[in-house]
Amino acid sequence: MTTLAEARAQFVGGRRYLGACSLGMATSSTLEAMRADQADWAAGRCSPAKYDAVIDRTRASFARLMNVDAGRVAIGSQTSAMVSVLAAAVPAGREVLCVDGDFSSMVFPFVVAQGRGVVVRHVALEALAASITPATHLVAFSLVQSSSGRVADVDAIVAAARANGAFTLCDTTQAAGAMPVDASLFDATVCHAYKWLCAPRGAAFLTLAEGYQQTLAPLQANWYAGEDIWGSCYGPNMNLAADARGFDVSPAWPVWVGAEPAIELFASLDLAEVHAHNVALGDALCDGLGIPRRGQAIVTWPDADGRHLQALVAAGIVASGRAGCARVAFHLWNDSRDVADVLTALAPVP
Known part of the structure; x- marks a missing residue:
């Protein structure tokens, strides 16, 4: 500790x-790691295998931080791109319940989905739990509101969602690193780590409960999401990882070099x-x-x-x-x- x-x-x-x-x-550790990586790049000492190990360790640290298994964590670069994958899975005619005034990355992908018949309803944060009904497919909210710092009543929201058969998506970007967060309470969480977790911008995470993952399509399918990463470089045969890693996005390697010590630090606090x-x-x-x-x-x-x-x-x-x-x-x-x-x-x- x-x-x-x-x-x-x-x-x-x-x-x-x-x-x-x-x-x-x-952090000084992040700066040291990124400078060393730049020196290795210039000297021809970098390799994809080295970066794979960095990402494996960072994924494990984030999983520990968020109280989930590493197999439930996917990596990406932007929360909005991750939310868009979830928005695409909402059946037409079903409702997504959002917080009025929430950060746009948690709202815009669902607003776009209205064009194919998804119903999007926005309510005040304090009314979120009471507004969940059997018609609600997904409740999407930030744990901490970006504009005001207000903290969502997680217990009430999760209980109401379960009682009504709704999935939950929680954005932890303004919470992870600043307060304890238990991602296992939700069907999905997203987190861009450049704020309270002090990682370089471009390191983001998606956690998926196994049951919810089965309702999703990996719309950003790519070689890095393959069960065998380096055996997935060429088509047409596709064999994605069965766990949340099947939703990985190909990483910007230097960013993850800097993210590793930052996430590790906060996971140890x-x-x-x-x-x-x-x-x-x-x-x-x-x-x-x-x-x-x-x-x-x-x-x-x-x-x-x-x-x-x-x-x-x-x-x-x-x-x-x-x-x-x-x-x-x-x-x-x-x-x-x-x-x-x-x-x-x-x-x-x-």
């Missing part, structure tokens, strides 16, 4: 960086401790702003004209603006000084 202090030592920066919800920071650290800072900021505590790592507040965001940026604080609000995110590299810096930067702003 890696301690929080040991993990923090992996980040050379982080002061005034409140942007994990937009982009994570590279007590994520309940990380979550408590992040939430404590978020609540401290809420106290300073005079707004109700959210119990969240992401804190937002109204900023329609962008003045608060401008003040934060002028003070050298990395923050973001979403849906008419200023947005900051606290991760393991932050401390109470970052809270104080935000409050100081905003003090002169009406």
Whole structure:
């Protein structure tokens, strides 16, 4: 088990960086691995077999992080592409239940599917569980809302889905690495690891429960999804892996070199401790702003004209603006000084 202090030592920066919800920071181990890979590439020391081993280890680390077997994990590069495969499997006339205002990668593939008769309904996050009916084929939601940091009531959603015979798809991009996540609770999860997991952009994961996988077609079938990867380079005969690896997408190798140490680091942490650290800072900021505590790592507040965001940026604080609000995110590299810096930067702003 890696301690929080040991993990923090992996980040050379982080002061005034409140942007994990937009982009994570590279660990020293990730930078070292990617530099070594570039040197090997230049010297002609790289090989596909080397990268296969990297991906195998990274898949295993992610599976451990998410409480699933490695055989239930597929790799990819973008969550929207993975969600599109699931959207294509929804029968015409059946309903997909989405969260109003959820991140577009979790919504647009289903909106496109409306063109062939799929029914898509959008409800408020707090109404999601109560809105599931026997007509619902799939419930698609983010565990943590990107725009606000609100956390879904997983127990209620999963219970309602099971009671109504609906499948569940959970986007964990804004949660994995910041809090404990149990992917085994869902029929499918997607996660792009470049945010709280601090991997390079282009490393994404799909987890599939075995029963749900049987309802899907591997629309992105390719050589890397073959049961025997290097025996699958040429057609016409296709023999895809029987487990979730049959939904793998051919990897961008250098990205996975950087992802391996990042995913391994977070898989070795007590994520309940990380979550408590992040939430404590978020609540401290809420106290300073005079707004109700959210119990969240992401804190937002109204900023329609962008003045608060401008003040934060002028003070050298990395923050973001979403849906008419200023947005900051606290991760393991932050401390109470970052809270104080935000409050100081905003003090002169009406």
